[in-house]
Amino acid sequence: MSHETILTNARIVLPDGVLHGSVRVRDGRIDAIDAGASDVGEDLGGDYLLPGLVELHTDQVESHFQPRPKRFWDPIPAVVAHDAQMAASGVTTVFDALRIGSGPGENRLAGRASTLVGALVQAADSGILRSDHYVHLRCEVATPDVVDVFDDLGVSDRVRMVSLMDHTPGQRQYADIEAFRTYMVGKHNMSEGEFASHVAELHELSAAYADTHRGAMAERARARGLRMAAHDDATLAHVAESSQLGVHISEFPTTIEAARAAREAGQAVVMGAPNIVRGGSHSGNVAAAELLAAGLLDILSSDYVPASLLQAVFRIVADDAASLPEAVSLVSANPATAAGLLDRGSVSTGLRGDLVRVAPYEGASGAPVPIVRGVWREGMRVA
Numbered sequence: 001m002s003h004e005t006i007l008t009n010a011r012i013v014l015p016d017g018v019l020h021g022s023v024r025v026r027d028g029r030i031d032a033i034d035a036g037a038s039d040v041g042e043d044l045g046g047d048y049l050l051p052g053l054v055e056l057h058t059d060q061v062e063s064h065f066q067p068r069p070k071r072f073w074d075p076i077p078a079v080v081a082h083d084a085q086m087a088a089s090g091v092t093t094v095f096d097a098l099r100i101g102s103g104p105g106e107n108r109l110a111g112r113a114s115t116l117v118g119a120l121v122q123a124a125d126s127g128i129l130r131s132d133h134y135v136h137l138r139c140e141v142a143t144p145d146v147v148d149v150f151d152d153l154g155v156s157d158r159v160r161m162v163s164l165m166d167h168t169p170g171q172r173q174y175a176d177i178e179a180f181r182t183y184m185v186g187k188h189n190m191s192e193g194e195f196a197s198h199v200a201e202l203h204e205l206s207a208a209y210a211d212t213h214r215g216a217m218a219e220r221a222r223a224r225g226l227r228m229a230a231h232d233d234a235t236l237a238h239v240a241e242s243s244q245l246g247v248h249i250s251e252f253p254t255t256i257e258a259a260r261a262a263r264e265a266g267q268a269v270v271m272g273a274p275n276i277v278r279g280g281s282h283s284g285n286v287a288a289a290e291l292l293a294a295g296l297l298d299i300l301s302s303d304y305v306p307a308s309l310l311q312a313v314f315r316i317v318a319d320d321a322a323s324l325p326e327a328v329s330l331v332s333a334n335p336a337t338a339a340g341l342l343d344r345g346s347v348s349t350g351l352r353g354d355l356v357r358v359a360p361y362e363g364a365s366g367a368p369v370p371i372v373r374g375v376w377r378e379g380m381r382v383a
Contacts, residue, residue, distance in 0.1 A: 002026065002027055003026070003027060003028075003379060003380070004024065004025065004026045004027075004031075004379075005024070005025040005026075005041075005042075005353065005376060005379040005380075005381075006022060006023070006024045006025075006038060006040055006041025006042065007022065007023050007025075007041055007042050007044055007049060007355065007357070007376075008021075008022035008023075008037050008038040008040070008041040008042065008043055008044065009022070009037040009038075009043045009044050009045060009046060010022070010023070010044040010046070010047060010048065010049035010357070011046060011047065011048045011049065012033065012048075012049045012347055013048055013049065013050045013051070013324055013325055013328050013347065014033070014325065014346070014347055014348075015325060015329070015333065015346045015347075015348065016325060017325060018048075018324060018325065019033070019035055020035065020036070020037075020046075021033065021034050021035040021036055021037070022034045022036070022037065022038040022041060023049060023347060023353075023355065024041075025353030025355070025376070025378075025379035026379070027379070028352060028353055028378035028379050028380075029349075029350060029351065029352060029353060029378075029379075030347065030348060030349050030350065030351055030352070030353050031349065032349065033347065033348075033349060044357055044373075044374075047357050047358060047359045047373060048324075048357070048358045048359070048360070049347065049355055049356070049357055049358075050090070050328055050332070050347070050355070050356045050357075050358055051328065051332040051333070051344070051345055051346050051347050051354060051355065051356070052090065052091070052092025052093065052332070052344065052352075052354025052355060052356055052375070052376075052377065053089070053090045053091040053092060053093075053309050053310070053331045053332055053356065054091070054092070054093040054331065054332055054335040054336045054339065054341070054344065054345055055086065055091045055093065055094050055095060055301060055302055055306075055309065055331075055335070056095045056136065056161065056229075056249070056270065056299065056301055056335045056338065056339060057095060057097045057136060057163070057229075057251060057270065057301040057303060058086070058091075058094060058095070058096065058097060058301065058302050058303065058304075058306060059096075059097045059098070059099070059138070059303070059304060060082055060085065060086070060302075060304065060306055061078065061079060061082040061096045061098070061116065061120070062098065062099070062116070063082075063304075064078040064079070064081050064082040064085075065078040065079075065112075065116050072112070075115050075116055075118070075119030076119050076122065076123055078116075078119070079116075079119045079120055079123045079129070080123065080128065080129070082096075083123070083129040083130055083131055083133065084130060084383075085306050086130075086131050086306055087130035087131050087375050087377075087382050087383040088372060088375070088383050089302070089306040089307045089309065089310065089372065090309065090310055090356040090358065090372045090375060091131055091302070091306065091309065092131050092132060092344075092354040092356070092375065092376075092377045092382075093131065093132045093134075093336070093339075093341065093344060093354070094131050094132065094133045094134070095133075095134050095135070095136040095160065095161055095339065096120055096133055096134070096135055096136060097136040097137075097138050097163070098113050098116055098117060098120075098135060098136070098137060098138060099113065099138045099140060099165075100113045100137050100138065100139055100140070100146055100149040100150060100153065101139060101140030101141070101142075101143030101145060101146030101149065102143055102144075102145055103140065103142070103143045103202065103205060113137075113149060113153065114149070114152060114153055117135055117153050117156065117158075117159075120133055120135055120158065121135070121156050121158045124158060125158075130375070130377065130382035130383060131377065131382070132377065133158070134158055134159070134160040134161070134339075135153075135156065135158045135159045135160065135161075136160070136161040136162070136163065137150060137153065137154065137159060137161070137162045137163070138162075138163050138165055138231070139162055139163065139164055139165060139213075139217045140165050140166070141164055141165065141166050141209065141210050141213040141214045141217060142166050142202070142205045142206040142209050142210040142213070143205065143209060143213075144205070144208075144209060146209075146213055146217065147213055147216050147217065147220075150162075150217060150220060151220075154220065154224065154226075159224075159226065160226060160227060160339065160340075161226055161227040161228070161229065161339065162217060162220075162221045162226050162227075162228055162229070163228075163229040163230070163231045163249075163251055164214050164217055164218065164228070164229070164230055164231060164242070164245070164247070165231040165232070166206065166210050166214070166231075166232075214241075214245070215245070218245035218246060218247075221246075222246050227248050227249065227338070227339055227340060228245070228246060228247050228248055228249070229247060229248065229249035229250070229251045229270070230242035230245075230247045230249070230250050230251065230262070230267070231251045231252065232251070232252050232253070232254055233250055233253045233254070233258045233262065234253070234254040234255050234258050234285075235255070235257070235258060236257060236258070236261050238258060239253075239258055239261040239262050239265060239267075240261075240265075242262075242265075242267070243265040243266075243267070247267055248267060248268065248338065249267055249268050249270060249299075249338055250262035250263075250267040250268065250269050250270065251270045251301070252270060252271060252272060252285075253269060253271075253286070253291075254281075254285035254286060255285070255286050256286050256290060256291065256294060256296070259286065259291050259294075259296045259297075260294075260296055263296055263298075268298040268299055268334065268337075268338040269291065269296055269297055269298045269299065270298065270299040270300070270301050270335075270338075271288035271291055271297055271299075271300060271301070272288060272300070272301055272302075272303040272308075273288075273300040273301060273302050273303070273305070273308035273309050273311065273312035273331070274302070274303055274304065274305045274308045274312075275287060275288035275289075276288045276289060276292075276300065276308075276311075276312035276315055276316065277305075277308050277311045277312050277315060288300070288312075289319075289321065292316065292321055292322065293321065297330065298330070298334045298338070299330055299331075299334045299335045299338060300312050300313075300330045300331050301335075309331045310331075310356075310358060310370040310372065311367075311368070311369070311370060312327075312330075312331075313327040313328055313330070313331060313370070314327075314360060314368035314369075314370045315367065315368060316330075317368075318367070318368050329346075332344075332345045332346060333345035333346045352377075352378050353376060353377075353378050353379035354376065354377055354378065355374075355375070355376045356372060356374070356375050356376075357372070357373045357374035357375070358370045358371065358372060358373065359371045359373050
């Protein structure tokens with residue numbers, strides 16, 4: 001049975017401009033985009049109409065699964081709650097980033113990855129979720145079991161992306177050991193002696209496994225045709241290595257030199273939207289705004305704050321750092337292309353009718369606060 005949705009009197013954010021007009025979605029695809037208000041359809045009252053957002057790296061589902069230390073929620077309700085939060089933030093395509101690879105002092109999440117992957121796959125395949133979900137496996141290469149776990153979990157068709165991570169302190173994200181000390185002592189209440197022992201153990205694991213497992217994971221990703229991301233590259237040597245492994249995406253490069261080298265190697269550069277909203281990196285690394293100004297930023301990820309995607313878009317525009325269509329592409333067309341999802345990511349005829357209604361609002365601090373007032377996935381209202 002045919003289904004049609006018409007949204008009218010909207011400021012439609014197109015790839016190359018903003019049009020006051022109407023969008024018609026028929027049987028899940030955008031069928032027409034017309035200038036001017038229509039006599040039929042839902043009146044959006046002049047609000048913005050954006051393409052549905054595409055999120056490549058959010059680990060928020062883990063927070064719903066483990067809402068407090070050592071306390072785990074039923075995985076299906078956890079996935080459903082996470083999905084509702086993502087949809088309410090305007091995200092219609094989600095790559096849920098789940099860590100695999102268990103190291104010392106872990107909070108047991110990595111050891112339960114199979115449970116969470118199973119819940120995500122079951123919920124997505126059963127049609128109970130609002131957004132379109134895929135699995136992004138965050139592979140901690142400096143751990144003994146990461147390859148074995150991937151061999152168990154990576155067979156699902158929902159697994160579409162892997163990232164090669166190495167959080168060993170003293171390099172990459174934690175090149176500044178004091179930043180790592182602040183994180184571990186603050187979050188895990190480690191004493192100074194415990195911290196020193198923990199760092200020594202992590203260095204031993206890295207020496208034993210990191211290089212071997214990085215190559216093994218890349219080989220498996222290539223064999224399965226998965227999108228592959230490097231994580232926290234900091235040096236030219238890091239980028240050269242990731243390029244040789246066949247990496248498509250550079251997630252959160254920590255220096256402008258690494259970001260520039262990644263772009264020259266044909267990798268799409270991803271930075272955190274919270275970095276834009278907060279005005280910098282919480283680890284003291286390069287700021288996303290600096291990469292944007294240098295023309296080296298392709299994609300924004302919400303990472304740990306789902307609502308940050310739209311907040312970052314409107315902050316970029318308010319700061320005159322980019323036009324609205326350019327800023328929107330960072331959270332829609334560009335991540336869709338990087339993920340190989342060429343059927344979505346912009347308000348264009350023939351593409352999926354994934355759409356978000358946004359009303360701008362000025363917060364108490366004067367910062368823009370985008371209010372999501374409606375979300376459609378393939379023309380069907382989901383939020």
